[in-house]
Amino acid sequence: MHGVAELLTPHLISLARAALLIGPTLLVMILLMVSQLTPRQATAAMVGGLWQLPALLLFNLAAQKLGWWHFQPNPASVLGLPVDLWIGWALWWGPVAVLLSARLNSIAVVVSMMVADAISMPHLAPLVVLGDHWWIGEAAVVLFALLPALVVARLTEADIKPVLRTCFHGLGWGGYMLLVLPACVLAWEGRDYVEALQSASTARWVISLAIGLPFLLIGLAAAHEFALVGRGTPIPYDPPKRVVTSGPYASIANPMQLTSAIVMMAIAILTASKGAWLIPLTFLIFDGIFATWYNRAHIALAMPDDWGKYISAVRNWVPRRRPYIARSATLQFPDAGRDSRMLAWLMRHLEDGLIITLAPTAPSLRRQRLVYTSSDPDLDAVGIAALGRALEHLGGLSAVLGWTLRLPGVRHIAEFLTFVIPLRRLGTRLKMGLAE
């Protein structure tokens, strides 16, 4: 363990904890007052803070396991992290870092915060006890908590790269649903979330995963659709710029809200926690009443025609049997030979609103790709994404496969595979073409 000359007395520990909570809180208040932020800048600061709570809790768990540091046992702790230090740290590396980096050089802010840690942390024993390699943990937490918060805040403020922003929010919200909220509720019940997960029976795991995983996929697809088509994020203060009616929104108007409630139910089943059932209940109250009103008051006023048409066709909580497709589209196959099985399958299942065309060309080394062209140009797509968009017309499991194929990461892997696998066949066909 890291050597310390003097340990803090209990009274000084109490004082230090109060200062580490109230200091950043007051700093945020002062910066909010003097900065005269626009709503978007305030949203950026909030986003930076929201990122910190799951990131810090996760890295503190890692720090305990890897011996980087641990905190003095305290009844007001969540997974070994005292709540006051957690909140103070999240404010310090969240809104304070974001608001200061808007006025000062971002690198200077990051370096100053690291220097502050390097100076103060060795003097806070036994409030926090450092391991020999605590600086590795410090570097990791700066890399995965502080820097991403500043990046996502800057992107939010500039209103650019909505898909990347949404990836951050997806990870962050996943962190709240799968870590922060259940860990807090179980801590309130006097239980440890990690122990609850470890001691859960196989049956509970199977039921929870069977319920939760498909809905997590639906939530991710819905958030992706917000970013891709709406050029916004699921955060209500940074919403899409248009009414999004595609992807999961073609079947249900509240896919992310439903996802959150169902995933939290799965967590309640997994942890056998009565308190955890309160979380989906509060989600349903919030989403069913306040969020529904919010949509009426904001989206319906800003985009009345599009919203009116959409909400008259798609219900908030009950999925449609057939997807709401308010567009016509063409899926162009460049190579009927290569894609014959897919083409035949799509032709058999062809739905209204989708026309399939063939534009055969001679085999070449240039990559030939599917093209989806829609009457709504925001939905135009190429390659695997085009196939995904076409599958959405079919509804049901085909649509789910379509959303999944279009997700960042999944799409890239699928594109890579469809590029690599046919190379050999293409080589054979090229040779045949040359022979002829």
Next chain:
Amino acid sequence: MGQANPDHHSARPDYPYGSAPLLPQWHDRWARGLSLLIMACAGYSTVVHVADWNIDGIALLIVLPALLGITLAFAPDPPSFVSRLAKRLTTAGCAVGALAGPWLAPLILGVPILLAASVAVGAIVDARRG
């Protein structure tokens, strides 16, 4: 991609909250009244608990909700009645939070109920106005 979309209309660029700076509403009667209420609750709670709690407990369970409530009270009011009511109820909730002691955590789960209540009150007021 990126071309004008004739079938759909985009919201204005600064949707949904505009681009005017968020200035504290120091002179608002509601903000001042709610802040006084919060300070009174925090002061009372401190007097009651000062003998039993450490300073870190007072900071977490009394000062933090009080500071959040005061910040929220002086934040600019949203234009719609329901949002304004939701903001004021949440601010008043911070005053209750400063009194709640260890029940502060479960009280946070009750915030959606306050928001739902503001929608219900808004609907009643709208109905009365016809």
